[in-house]
Amino acid sequence: MQSGRFFSKFVFGLTGLITALAPVVVHAESIGADYKVHRVADMFQPLSRPAEMIHEGALLVLLICLGIFSVVTGLTIYIVVRFRRKETDNDQEPPQIYGSSHIEMAWTVIPILITVVLILVTSRTIGEIQNMKMPEDALKVRVVGHQWWWEIHYPDLGVITANELHIPVSSRDPEKARPTHLLLQSADVIHSFWVPQLAGKTDLIPNRTNELWLEPYQTGVYLGNCAEYCGTQHANMLLRVIVHTPEEFERWVAQQKAPVPEPVTAQQIEGKRLFFAYSCMNCHKIGDTVAQGLFGPDLTKLMTRQTIGAGVAPLNHETLWRWVRDPQDLKVGCLMPDMQLQKHEVDDVVAYLETLK
Amino acid sequence: MANATSTGESEYTFPAPAQVGREPGSLTRLVQEMVFTVDHKRLGLMYIGAGLLFFVVAGIMATLIRIQLLFPHSTWLKLIGHSTFLDPDVFNRFFTMHGTAMVFLVGMPIIFGFANYLIPLMIGTRDMAFPRLNAFGFWVFFFSGLFLYASYFTAPGLYNAGSAPDVGWFAYAPLMSKAFSRGHSSDYWTLSILLGGIGSIATAINILVTIFCYRCKGMTLGRMPLFVWMWIVVAFLVIIALPPLSAAQIMITLDRYLGAKFFDTQAGGSAVLWQHFFWIFGHPEVYILIIPGFAIASEVIPVFSRKPIFGYPIMVAATVMIGFISLGVWAHHMFTVGMTSIGNTFFAISTMIIAIPTGIKIFNWLGTMYGGKIRFELPMIFALAFLFQFLCAGLTGIMLSVATFDWQLHDSYFVVAHFHYVLIGALLYMFFAGFYYWFPKAFGRMPNKRLGLWHFWLFTIGFNLTFMPMHILGFLGMPRRIFTYEADRGWEIWNQIATVGLLFQIPGILIFVYNLIYSYVKGKEAGDDPWDAWTLEWATTSPPPEYNFDKNPEVRSRRPLWDLKHPEDPDWKFE
Numbered sequence: 001m002q003s004g005r006f007f008s009k010f011v012f013g014l015t016g017l018i019t020a021l022a023p024v025v026v027h028a029e030s031i032g033a034d035y036k037v038h039r040v041a042d043m044f045q046p047l048s049r050p051a052e053m054i055h056e057g058a059l060l061v062l063l064i065c066l067g068i069f070s071v072v073t074g075l076t077i078y079i080v081v082r083f084r085r086k087e088t089d090n091d092q093e094p095p096q097i098y099g100s101s102h103i104e105m106a107w108t109v110i111p112i113l114i115t116v117v118l119i120l121v122t123s124r125t126i127g128e129i130q131n132m133k134m135p136e137d138a139l140k141v142r143v144v145g146h147q148w149w150w151e152i153h154y155p156d157l158g159v160i161t162a163n164e165l166h167i168p169v170s171s172r173d174p175e176k177a178r179p180t181h182l183l184l185q186s187a188d189v190i191h192s193f194w195v196p197q198l199a200g201k202t203d204l205i206p207n208r209t210n211e212l213w214l215e216p217y218q219t220g221v222y223l224g225n226c227a228e229y230c231g232t233q234h235a236n237m238l239l240r241v242i243v244h245t246p247e248e249f250e251r252w253v254a255q256q257k258a259p260v261p262e263p264v265t266a267q268q269i270e271g272k273r274l275f276f277a278y279s280c281m282n283c284h285k286i287g288d289t290v291a292q293g294l295f296g297p298d299l300t301k302l303m304t305r306q307t308i309g310a311g312v313a314p315l316n317h318e319t320l321w322r323w324v325r326d327p328q329d330l331k332v333g334c335l336m337p338d339m340q341l342q343k344h345e346v347d348d349v350v351a352y353l354e355t356l357k
Numbered sequence: 358m359a360n361a362t363s364t365g366e367s368e369y370t371f372p373a374p375a376q377v378g379r380e381p382g383s384l385t386r387l388v389q390e391m392v393f394t395v396d397h398k399r400l401g402l403m404y405i406g407a408g409l410l411f412f413v414v415a416g417i418m419a420t421l422i423r424i425q426l427l428f429p430h431s432t433w434l435k436l437i438g439h440s441t442f443l444d445p446d447v448f449n450r451f452f453t454m455h456g457t458a459m460v461f462l463v464g465m466p467i468i469f470g471f472a473n474y475l476i477p478l479m480i481g482t483r484d485m486a487f488p489r490l491n492a493f494g495f496w497v498f499f500f501s502g503l504f505l506y507a508s509y510f511t512a513p514g515l516y517n518a519g520s521a522p523d524v525g526w527f528a529y530a531p532l533m534s535k536a537f538s539r540g541h542s543s544d545y546w547t548l549s550i551l552l553g554g555i556g557s558i559a560t561a562i563n564i565l566v567t568i569f570c571y572r573c574k575g576m577t578l579g580r581m582p583l584f585v586w587m588w589i590v591v592a593f594l595v596i597i598a599l600p601p602l603s604a605a606q607i608m609i610t611l612d613r614y615l616g617a618k619f620f621d622t623q624a625g626g627s628a629v630l631w632q633h634f635f636w637i638f639g640h641p642e643v644y645i646l647i648i649p650g651f652a653i654a655s656e657v658i659p660v661f662s663r664k665p666i667f668g669y670p671i672m673v674a675a676t677v678m679i680g681f682i683s684l685g686v687w688a689h690h691m692f693t694v695g696m697t698s699i700g701n702t703f704f705a706i707s708t709m710i711i712a713i714p715t716g717i718k719i720f721n722w723l724g725t726m727y728g729g730k731i732r733f734e735l736p737m738i739f740a741l742a743f744l745f746q747f748l749c750a751g752l753t754g755i756m757l758s759v760a761t762f763d764w765q766l767h768d769s770y771f772v773v774a775h776f777h778y779v780l781i782g783a784l785l786y787m788f789f790a791g792f793y794y795w796f797p798k799a800f801g802r803m804p805n806k807r808l809g810l811w812h813f814w815l816f817t818i819g820f821n822l823t824f825m826p827m828h829i830l831g832f833l834g835m836p837r838r839i840f841t842y843e844a845d846r847g848w849e850i851w852n853q854i855a856t857v858g859l860l861f862q863i864p865g866i867l868i869f870v871y872n873l874i875y876s877y878v879k880g881k882e883a884g885d886d887p888w889d890a891w892t893l894e895w896a897t898t899s900p901p902p903e904y905n906f907d908k909n910p911e912v913r914s915r916r917p918l919w920d921l922k923h924p925e926d927p928d929w930k931f932e
Contacts, residue, residue: 062756073748094728098665103724115709122709205629229837232445
């Protein structure tokens with residue numbers, strides 16, 4: 001216990017969030033835990049088709065802008081140096097020039113030409129990305145934004161999860177390509193789905209369904225954030241996209257669909273009793289039990305996830321315990337209230353929750 | 358004066374009225390004068406003074422925001438044993454109040470201050486068309502500002518609804534609906550902006566009437582200083598763009614208190630509708646703020662290059678074009694809401710087109726400098742930094758206009774960098790240039806150049822240190838408005854450089870304020886026309902008397918004082 005407390009205090013107790021550079025290995029059964037975690041979400045290292053398409057256009061724009069920047073800055077410096085007032089100058093005013101229509105014409109036409117190029121390139125890319133036809137077998141996922149977490153549905157697979165989007169890797173070979181088609185919705189305020197290395201961002205807006213597609217070419221874990229200010233804990237509404245090989249993805253789906261094992265030990269059974277006796281089930285859903293709440297994340301396969309609180313901390317015994325004890329401790333302002341459980345009750349509930357895998 | 362002939366002899370003069378002394382007055386007398394005054398110059402200075410006051414408050418908030426972002430979550434824990442320096446709600450209030458104040462309580466009043474002070478002088482008249490409406494505009498603005506800040510003390514809400522508004526400066530629906538913004542904090546935001554909008558519209562009407570009806574003899578539209586021309590465009594934009602904002606504020610108040618459902622998504626209202634209302638105001642607003650910056654540049658650059666503005670008619674045309682196009686680009690703030698590809702393309706194109714007249718302006722300023730004899734006085738130095746920083750702002754603006762690229766950059770720190778380059782790097786720099794340029798006119802004393810140079814270098818280094826790295830933060834996927842971030846996402850170092858920039862910016866601003874006071878008390882006597890300038894405000898005394906001009910002046914060209922000083926080579930022969 002002593003060592004446990006020590007561990008808690010210095011690794012998660014005090015820090016309370018993910019600081020590890022290395023991939024966070026949480027659970028043996030967390031499929032994909034050994035993938036590379038792309039912690040720096042650099043949009044200039046796109047690893048998915050729509051992000052690559054954006055990147056191409058972006059490079060062209062950057063190049064043009066860099067060109068304009070160099071020419072204008074160079075010109076300014078030249079003018080400032082060449083036409084500065086010198087010590088040797090007499091008091092005479094320089095020749096008064098009022099303008100020149102030829103020169104004006106030149107510096108109107110050149111920007112127009114540059115703008116036309118930009119317009120053509122941009123219009124094409126907008127159409128290409130936005131009107132991309134999704135193949136029949138594209139994986140459909142419905143992502144619903146909540147204050148401050150993500151609800152994730154796979155309507156064709158019958159899987160529900162939260163905060164961590166699992167998708168299969170696609171391929172540059174059109175035969176084997178398998179894009180993921182996201183339908184974005186919101187349960188409360190506006191959020192925005194942004195994983196820079198996979199695609200541009202698209203807002204999740206209440207009363208509206210937006211679309212987005214991902215087509216990653218590499219397995220791995222990709223990080224993103226909610227990109228539209230959505231209230232107190234906007235900063236800790238993190239996204240994690242886990243891109244699997246097709247086989248691993250099937251394994252993950254099977255794992256998610258497997259029935260939830262019944263609690264075995266006395267502590268687990270007591271935890272389950274408490275879970276259903278207190279109001280936990282008003283907000284959370286667990287498989288086919290009577291807990292069918294919709295306000296909080298689905299807990300059916302809680303322990304297969306890598307993080308807790310939409311990415312605020314890695315999921316393990318310590319953080320789960322702290323979360324159940326008082327969610328406001330890890331994520332102040334989050335909508336799950338402090339349930340005021342006794343310490344031994346927290347132990348029991350956590351023991352039960354840890355069977356959900 | 359009435360006998361001015363067309364023979365080319367310079368018969369008209371600008372008789373300078375007797376110097377008005379600065380009698381030491383008591384504080385009560387000063388307050389009394391400020392409350393009752395309807396003089397455009399005094400009101401102009403009051404606008405600027407109030408704007409600077411709010412600037413300091415909003416700047417302190419920005420400082421606290423930057424300190425909060427100095428370290429990621431985990432490092433704060435190690436340092437102070439608390440998870441964070443600022444709690445998320447406190448942070449969210451700060452960036453909301455910072456943004457709202459900087460736009461509505463700093464940018465708007467200072468541009469109106471310049472317009473108020475200078476337009477009647479530049480067009481050779483004695484006051485604004487409606488002096489009392491002018492005073493009304495100021496006081497409405499001033500109390501809307503106090504009202505907004507009062508929310509910190511008087512808007513206690515329900516649990517978690519705290520004091521000041523925390524919905525962001527564009528307060529997106531439905532985050533600011535009753536369900537998600539409990540208590541009364543957002544009402545302070547709504548009502549304050551509604552109130553300020555009334556003042557702005559009144560002032561804009563006043564400015565337009567003044568310009569169109571009160572120009573001195575001989576000052577045709579084509580002979581007005583560019584400053585005045587640009588203000589015509591700004592005033593029209595204010596009149597067109599602010600009413601939708603006021604309408605939206607009324608609608609959201611109806612939503613919150615009378616059960617209307619315009620933006621209430623839970624009852625079938627539209628969240629996107631709010632964005633249209635807000636940005637159809639919000640984008641012209643950007644031009645409302647930056648065109649007065651252009652206006653100051655168009656006065657400062659010619660005078661210190663010793664040449665008339667290059668391509669005056671083109672500059673006017675470009676400004677009018679910017680005004681028109683700026684009314685049709687608003688949805689480039691909404692590329693990520695899921696518009697159709699046609700919609701996205703339209704707004705991408707209109708946004709790119711606006712780059713053309715803007716580019717023309719930069720080239721014309723360069724053309725003005727070309728072949729001149731550039732004097733590096735304080736206003737010109739700030740104008741040169743403006744040129745460079747506005748170029749950066751414009752180019753990042755072009756990147757953002759590429760809708761696909763915007764899907765990545767939108768709501769990231771890149772956008773934060775972009776608009777700070779516009780509003781600080783360009784607009785605030787032209788404010789500084791304007792302050793130093795017209796300080797001798799307003800107070801009869803020269804600003805201290807040494808202090809001004811310290812101000813310039815410290816602030817320029819600091820500004821670029823703070824905001825240049827934010828472009829990179831955006832590229833690395835850091836969203837804006839987050840109160841903390843994880844370690845190891847590649848963001849720490851850039852955030853730290855940004856915060857270090859404050860160590861330069863803050864002393865820069867302190868020196869600026871000190872310089873204002875120091876020069877006011879101990880500055881060299883300036884005389885009527887210290888910069889050897891050409892527009893009418895330099896024809897009267899410094900400071901000008903309440904009635905501005907003894908006799909109404911008469912002009913025959915765009916540079917009446919040039920004509921006066923160079924009778925052998927007057928402008929009117931060439932115009």
